[in-house]
Amino acid sequence: MPTADTRIFIDDCIARVLAASDLDTSIRRARALGELLWKNNLGHYALPDLEQALLTRWLPSFVAPPRPAQTRKYLHVLTQAYASSGHTRVVEHLLESQSLQDAAVLVTEKAPPATLAKLSTASQACICVPKIRDRQEKIQHLLTQFCQYQTLILHIHPYDIDSVLAAGLARHFFGTRIHLYNHADHVFSYGHGTADIVLELSYFGWELSKIRGTHHKCVFAGIPLKLPETIAARADNANGHIASAGTAYKYKPGGGYSFPDFARVLLTKTDRSLMLIGPHLLTNWWWWIPALKMGKRAVFHKRMAYQDYLTCMKQASVYVDSFPLTGGTAFPEMAIKGLPSFGILSGAHGYSPADQLKSDSQTALLADLLAYLQQQIRPGIDHAAIMQQIRDVHAVENVAIRISRAESANEQEKQVPWPNPAPINCDFYEKIWATGKLFMPPIHNAPDWKLGVLFLRYWLQSRKLST
Incomplete structure (x- = not known):
């Protein structure tokens, strides 16, 4: 939860945004503020009043474009589409569904x-907005595109106030519906105030929505995954390596968890090797001492081609999810492929029914993993039931159906549809950030000097209070 100092800092930043005499400066400052709050977890997760204030103030600067006689049903809106981005994969999967065909x-x-090319369909090319330096012209261009659709599904970066403002204008002029697919459910994002529906992905986002003040508009959608028709028969890899994969920063110790220490202790108690895909051994200093102690039994790969990744997993005996930050969809994907999967219920979990395979603590994870490596059984786990829940939650068509029915869903249909195995800790990421020695400056947007000074003063004060 934000402290009094945090609220003062944010109020000062909002005043700076709204004090701008022109639209371009106002939006530039709003984007810089959005990125600061996204990258630095201060415990403030939405700015609905700022969204509304910007819409009210700048509404007279825009005109309603002509609307086509026939509108299409859905428009997926992305800020940036990377080849390896989760946003891109989600949209790519949803385009293949029957329920969101139009x-x-x-x-x-x-x-x-x-x-x-990946995001284009047989009937519709993916449109990329040309680079438009004038902010008013860009937002007017987005409004012209948005008004051709009945419902916008926003898969935006947390700082993308341009798209949020254009979406608000489309609703004002044409009654366009706005759904925010909450990719960044654990951090600050614009869009929560403007959205009619927030499509949640996890128990973590579901609980955090109560702090955001958006719980009344939340509907669980889930993450769509390409799942095999059946769990393939795996080769007998009882003596194979232990595998783990995730973006490098997800293994950085914090919140009382340390994957490097866990890995070091694990290898003292088993003769298996450990394959780590994602960590950067040269730059991730938190791996240096554990890596020296583990020696050649720990193999590090910064990145790996997808087919090589699958081969590595086929040769593994078990999979361990990254922590303190979860590796994301890799965990349920490996579980449904039949690879015995382990992890920790850190309090920042809740993205898949596969979490029911996880342990309560780092100590319990070590004990559960060693017991499985020795006995090849997992007592107390209803494996078949969990695999069916993974299918029900993550199957592409099931996710698409939830999105298509979000406006009419009853209270039961809105809920996260599997039992949460452990309580959610909404301030998990705040605590990790608060103990860090550095902050993250904006890299996607031009910084604003006054916002930078305000943030630096706030950050230094917060560090004094924590010592």
Whole structure:
């Protein structure tokens, strides 16, 4: 939860945004503020009043474009579409569904040609908005695109106030519906105030929505995954390596958890090797001492081609999810492929029914994993039931159906549809950030000097209070 100092800092920043005499400066400052709050978890997760204030103030600057006689049903809106981005994969999967067939894609900033081709359908090319320096012209261009659709599904970066403002204008002029697909459910994001529906992905986002003040508009959608028809028979890899994969920063110790220490202790108690895909051994200093102690039994790969990744997993005996931050969809994907999967219920979990395979603590994880490696059984786990829940939650068509019915869902249909195995800790990421020695400056947006001074003063004061 934000402290009094945090609220003062944010109020000062909002005043700076609204004090701008022109639209371009106002939006530039809002984007810089959005990125600061996204990258630095101060415990403030939405700014609905700022969204409304910007819409009210700048509404007279825009005109309603002519609307086509026939509108299409859905437009997926991405800020940037990367080849390896989770946003891109989600949209790519949803385009293949039957329930969201009448849909197009628009990228507001940039996408490589190969990704644009992936996101194009037989009936509709993926549109990438040209680079427009004038902010009013860009938002007017987005409004012209948005008004051709009945429902916008926003898959935006947390700082993308341009798309949020254009969406608000489309609703004002044409009654366009706005759904925010909450990719960044654990951090600050614009869009929560403007959205009619927030499509949640996890128990973590579901609980955090109560702090955001948006719980009344939340509907669980889930993350769509390409799942095999059946769990394939795996080769007998009882003596194979232990595998783990995730973005490098997800293994950085914090919140009382340390994957490097866990890995070091694990290898003293088993003769298996450990394959780590994602950590950067040269730059991730938190691995240096554990890596020296583990020696050649720990193999590090910064990145790996997808087919090589699958081969590595086929040769593994078990999979361990990254922590303190979860590796994301890799965990349920490996579980449904039949690879015995382990992890920790850190309090920041809740993205898949596969979490029921996780342990309560780092100590319990070590004990559970060693017991399985020795006995090849997991007592107390209803494996078949969990696998069926993974299918029910993550199957592409099931996710698409929830999204298509979000406006009419009853209270039961809105809920996260599997039992949460442990309580959610909404301030998990705040505590990790608060103990860090550095902050993250904006890299996607031009910084604003006054916002930077306000943030630096706030950050230094917060560090004094914590010592």
